Amino acid sequence: MDLNIFQYSFMVRGLEAGIIVALIAPAIGIFLVLRRYSLIADTLAHVSLAGIALGLLLGINPIYGAIGVTALSTVGIERLRSTNKVYGESSLALFLSGSLAFAVILLSLANGFNTGLFSYLFGSIVTVTQNDVYTILILSGIVAAVLAFFYKELIYISFDEEAARAGGIPTRTINFVLILLTALVVSLSIPIVGVLLISALMVIPVVSALQFKRGFATTVLYAEIISIFSVIFGIIASFYLNLSTGGTIVLIMLAIFSLILLVAPGTKKGV
Amino acid sequence: METKEENEIKPPLKFSNGVDHTKKVIEIIDVSFSYGNDEVLSGISLDVHKGDYLGLVGPNGAGKTTLLKIMLGLLRPTKGEVKIFGTELKEFDRWADLGYVPQKATNFDPNFPATVKEVVLMGRTGRKGLLRQMNKKDEELAEKALREVGMEQYEHRLIGDLSGGQQQRIFIARALAAEPQIIFLDEPTSGVDMKTQDDFYALMKKLNQELDLTLVLVSHDIEKIMGEIMHVVCVDKTLVCHETPEEFLKDSHSRVIAGENVKFIGHHH
Incomplete structure (x- = not known):
C-alpha cells in the first residue's frame, strides 16, 4: 500500500495548522510554567469544551465558540480571584468543573453525544478545514505579536513580580493579557490535540527545554524545536500507523522529555 | 506638614559628604499603615535628601519593610502623604528613577x-x-x-x-x-558571609559617593551598618529616631532598639 501523506489535502491542512500551533504553544507555555500557571491552561481547556458545545448547538464554528467562552471565563476567573473570597486555585476548580457541567448539559440538549465530540476531546486533524487553517494563522499571528510587544515585561514579571511592579510595570494588566492569550491559544489548539491534551502541548516542550539549564532565549528556542519536531513527527506517524494524532504527539513529547531527563547534563552551565 | 514632634525627636544633623539638604527626594508626611485592623506604622514623618545614605533599622516586625514598600509605591499608606521628587505618590510616574533590590530569598x-x-x-x-x-x-x-x-x-x-x-x-x-536616582535595598546582607558583607558595603559606598546615588537600606544588623551609613532612621511602628550614627550610639532611647536587635540577631544567626 503506497500512502503518500501529501496526496491528502486534509493531511497538508493538518500539518499547516499543527506547525502554527506547535510554534505558538511553547511561546506562551514558558510563561505559564515559570509563573506556576500550568493549571490555568488546563482549566481553560476544559472551559473551551463548553464553548465547543455552544458552537455545536448554535451551528457556529466551535473554535469561535471556544474563543468566546474561554475569553469570558478568563475575565470571570480574574474577577473571582481579585475578590479574595476564594483561593486562586479554588476559583480554577470552580470554573473547570462548572464549565464541564455546562458543556455536558449543552451536549445532551444537542442530540446527545456524537462522534464529533470525540474529535474535540482528543483532536482530529482530519476535520480541519482550510478556513480553520486561516483562522489559526491569523489568531496565532495576533498572539505572537502581543507576546512580542510584552515579552520584556512578561520575563520580568515571571522572574520577580514585586521588583517589576516597583519599576512601574503594570503587572495586573500584563497578567490578564497573559491569561487572555492562553485562552486564545487553547482554542486554536483544539483541532490538533483536542481539549484534554492542550496543556501538554504548552507545558511538556517547555519542561523538557528547562532541563538543559540555559538562559531564557535559548530555553524558548529549545522548546520550539522540541514542539515542532513532536507535532510534525506525531502527525506523520499517526497517519501511517493509524493512531490518534493528539495522543501520538503528546506521547512523542513525553518520550523526548524522558530521554532528556536521562541524558541532560544536570550541572551544565552557561548559555 | 512638618510636625513639631519630628523636630523634637530629630537633633540637628551634622552634614557630611554629598548630601544636598536643599533637595528632598522623598517626603513622608504623617504616614500610617494598617493591615486590616493591625496598625503597622503610625504617624511617620521623614525626609530623605539627595545623596543621603540612610539606614532603616528597628526590631523585627517594626514596619521597616512596610515603610520601604510605601516609598516604592508597592503599598498605599492608609493615612498621610508621600511625595517622591516633589510629586505626590498618586501622580508619580517616574518609577524607573527608583531602583529596588528586594530581599533575595522571597522572590x-x-x-x-x-x-x-x-x-x-x-x-x-x-x-x-x-x-x-x-x-x-x-x-x-x-x-x-x-x-x-x-x-x-x-x-x-x-x-x-x-x-x-x-x-x-x-x-x-x-x-x-x-x-x-535612589536605590532601596531590603535586608541585603542577611545570610551572606562577612567577606561578602564587606564587599557589599564597599560597593554601596562607591555607588553613593562616586555615582551620587541616594541609598535607603533596610537592615536589622545595626552594629555593622553604623560604620557605613550617613543617617539612621529607627522605626518601631512610630519614628523613634532620625540622626547620625554617632548620635545614635550616644542616645539612650536608641540603645533600647539596638538591644532588641542584638537579641534578635542572637536568636537567628
Whole structure:
C-alpha cells in the first residue's frame, strides 16, 4: 500500500495548522510554567469544551465558540480571584468543573453525544478545514505579536513580580493579557490535540527545554524545536500507523522529555 | 506638614559628604499603615535628601519593610502623604528613577532559566516603557551596570548558578541598569558571609559617593551598618529616631532598639 501523506489535502491542512500551533504553544507555555500557571491552561481547556458545545448547538464554528467562552471565563476567573473570597486555585476548580457541567448539559440538549465530540476531546486533524487553517494563522499571528510587544515585561514579571511592579510595570494588566492569550491559544489548539491534551502541548516542550539549564532565549528556542519536531513527527506517524494524532504527539513529547531527563547534563552551565 | 514632634525627636544633623539638604527626594508626611485592623506604622514623618545614605533599622516586625514598600509605591499608606521628587505618590510616574533590590530569598526561583545578562536587562524594562523593544543601548547599559558591580565576567552564567553574594550584586546591577536616582535595598546582607558583607558595603559606598546615588537600606544588623551609613532612621511602628550614627550610639532611647536587635540577631544567626 503506497500512502503518500501529501496526496491528502486534509493531511497538508493538518500539518499547516499543527506547525502554527506547535510554534505558538511553547511561546506562551514558558510563561505559564515559570509563573506556576500550568493549571490555568488546563482549566481553560476544559472551559473551551463548553464553548465547543455552544458552537455545536448554535451551528457556529466551535473554535469561535471556544474563543468566546474561554475569553469570558478568563475575565470571570480574574474577577473571582481579585475578590479574595476564594483561593486562586479554588476559583480554577470552580470554573473547570462548572464549565464541564455546562458543556455536558449543552451536549445532551444537542442530540446527545456524537462522534464529533470525540474529535474535540482528543483532536482530529482530519476535520480541519482550510478556513480553520486561516483562522489559526491569523489568531496565532495576533498572539505572537502581543507576546512580542510584552515579552520584556512578561520575563520580568515571571522572574520577580514585586521588583517589576516597583519599576512601574503594570503587572495586573500584563497578567490578564497573559491569561487572555492562553485562552486564545487553547482554542486554536483544539483541532490538533483536542481539549484534554492542550496543556501538554504548552507545558511538556517547555519542561523538557528547562532541563538543559540555559538562559531564557535559548530555553524558548529549545522548546520550539522540541514542539515542532513532536507535532510534525506525531502527525506523520499517526497517519501511517493509524493512531490518534493528539495522543501520538503528546506521547512523542513525553518520550523526548524522558530521554532528556536521562541524558541532560544536570550541572551544565552557561548559555 | 512638618510636625513639631519630628523636630523634637530629630537633633540637628551634622552634614557630611554629598548630601544636598536643599533637595528632598522623598517626603513622608504623617504616614500610617494598617493591615486590616493591625496598625503597622503610625504617624511617620521623614525626609530623605539627595545623596543621603540612610539606614532603616528597628526590631523585627517594626514596619521597616512596610515603610520601604510605601516609598516604592508597592503599598498605599492608609493615612498621610508621600511625595517622591516633589510629586505626590498618586501622580508619580517616574518609577524607573527608583531602583529596588528586594530581599533575595522571597522572590527568586533559583531554577529560573535566565543568564546574568538577561536578569540585568530586566532592569531596563520600566525605563523603556510598554511596546518598546530592547536595543543596543540597553545592552550597553546592562554591561556597564555589570562592570559597576564587578561582575562583567559572569554575563553568560545562569543566575541560579551564582553564590548568594554574587546574585545580590547582579540584582544591584539590575537596579543600576535603569539609571535610577535612589536605590532601596531590603535586608541585603542577611545570610551572606562577612567577606561578602564587606564587599557589599564597599560597593554601596562607591555607588553613593562616586555615582551620587541616594541609598535607603533596610537592615536589622545595626552594629555593622553604623560604620557605613550617613543617617539612621529607627522605626518601631512610630519614628523613634532620625540622626547620625554617632548620635545614635550616644542616645539612650536608641540603645533600647539596638538591644532588641542584638537579641534578635542572637536568636537567628
